[in-house]
Each structure stands twice: as C-alpha cells, then as structure tokens.
Amino acid sequence: MLTKNHLFLGLKYLLISLFVGVIIRGFLLIPVPVTGNSMDQTLQQKDMVLIEKFSKIKRFDVIVFQQADGTIYIKRVIGLPGDQIRYEKDQLYINNKKIAEPFLTNNRSHDHQVSPYTTDFQLQELIGKEHLPKNEYFVLGDNRRISKDSRSFGTVASKDILGKARAVYFPLTHIKLIN
Numbered sequence: 001m002l003t004k005n006h007l008f009l010g011l012k013y014l015l016i017s018l019f020v021g022v023i024i025r026g027f028l029l030i031p032v033p034v035t036g037n038s039m040d041q042t043l044q045q046k047d048m049v050l051i052e053k054f055s056k057i058k059r060f061d062v063i064v065f066q067q068a069d070g071t072i073y074i075k076r077v078i079g080l081p082g083d084q085i086r087y088e089k090d091q092l093y094i095n096n097k098k099i100a101e102p103f104l105t106n107n108r109s110h111d112h113q114v115s116p117y118t119t120d121f122q123l124q125e126l127i128g129k130e131h132l133p134k135n136e137y138f139v140l141g142d143n144r145r146i147s148k149d150s151r152s153f154g155t156v157a158s159k160d161i162l163g164k165a166r167a168v169y170f171p172l173t174h175i176k177l178i179n
Contacts, residue, residue: 031169032064032072032162038141038148039074041106042178048170049074049178051163057137059094060103062165062178065139065156074165075149075156076103079138084131085123090116103179107142118144127154135159 034047042062043049051064061077079085084095092099108117123138124130132138136155141147150156168174 032074032165034074035072038143038146039076040143041110042076042103042142043074043165043168044174046171047168047174049165050167050169051165053163055164057158057161057164060101063137063139063156064162064165065160066162067153067160072162073139073148075139075141075147077137078140078150079123079132079155081132081134081136081158083123083138085138087116087118087120089120090118092118104142104144107144113145121151126151137161 032049032051034043034045034049037045039062049064057063057077057080059077059080062074063077064072064074066072078092079094086093092101104117118140123132132155135158137158138150139156140149140151165178167177
C-alpha cells in the first residue's frame with residue numbers, strides 16, 4: 001500500500017533525476033547533429049554525436065565549434081597553438097616533423113582519385129603567420145577533398161569551441177566512440 005511518504009519519496013527521486021539529467025544534458029554531454037560529409041568515414045550526415053566541454057583539446061581530437069555567422073562545424077584538430085604546419089606530398093609536418101594520420105587510412109582507401117589526398121600548403125600561405133597564434137587551432141575535415149575547414153576559413157579560436165565530439169549515439173547502427 002502506497003503512503004504519503006512513498007509518494008513524497010518517489011516525487012523527490014524524480015525531481016533529483018530530472019535535475020541531474022538537465023545538468024548532464026546542458027553542461028556535460030550535449031547532443032549535436034552532423035550535417036554535411038566533410039567528416040565522411042569518421043562521421044556520417046545525420047549522425048547524432050555527444051560532445052563534452054570539460055577536457056583539454058589535444059591534437060587529432062574531433063571538435064565542434066561555431067563560426068561568427070552561427071554555422072556549426074565538426075572537424076579534426078590538426079594544429080595546436082604555437083604549431084607550425086605544412087603539407088608536402090600528402091604528408092603532414094608539424095614543427096618540421098613528419099606526423100602520421102592513421103585516422104585517414106579508411107578515407108584514402110575509399111578515395112578513387114589520384115593523389116594527393118591533402119593538397120600541399122604552408123600555414124604562412126593560409127593565415128599569414130608561420131605559427132598558430134595563442135588560443136587558436138587549425139582544423140581539417142577527414143574527407144579532405146571536399147571539406148570546408150581552416151584552409152578556407154582560417155583558424156578556430158578556443159572561445160568558439162563548443163566541445164569535443166566523443167560518441168555517435170544515433171542512429172543505433174552507427175553507435176561508436178569517436179577516435
């Protein structure tokens with residue numbers, strides 16, 4: 001038999017659960033839809049991803065950010081503040097060291113065009129500086145041939161980063177952690 005105490009306790013647990021859910025949804029794990037195909041093979045259009053806002057951005061993290069015009073993008077961090085970046089003969093160089101990009105293996109195997117997969121460039125040509133400024137990141141889409149990224153719109157300021165994409169949760173057939 002239900003008493004007033006049981007109902008009150010159930011209501012209290014329900015309110016606490018709703019409060020915790022709102023906090024997690026609003027501040028820790030935020031759902032974002034994928035639009036476009038610049039991250040193909042890693043993410044697909046209409047995937048729903050969860051982002052988190054509390055961990056430090058590292059090289060090759062997939063981030064979600066908002067441009068001044070309100071457009072939201074999902075791209076991969078290639079360059080960190082202070083880095084010198086260039087591509088030469090389809091090879092990434094950061095601070096004059098060759099850097100492997102294992103996350104592109106699947107993309108390159110699906111690409112039927114002649115090399116290079118990523119066209120040659122130097123940071124100086126794109127942003128007029130040899131090194132990334134403080135609190136600025138260089139991002140590229142994994143689908144390099146069609147991606148609108150730092151090669152076209154420049155660097156991404158840390159203040160514009162909404163969070164790191166951590167997992168695909170919908171559709172159910174696409175569920176995965178994002179590497």
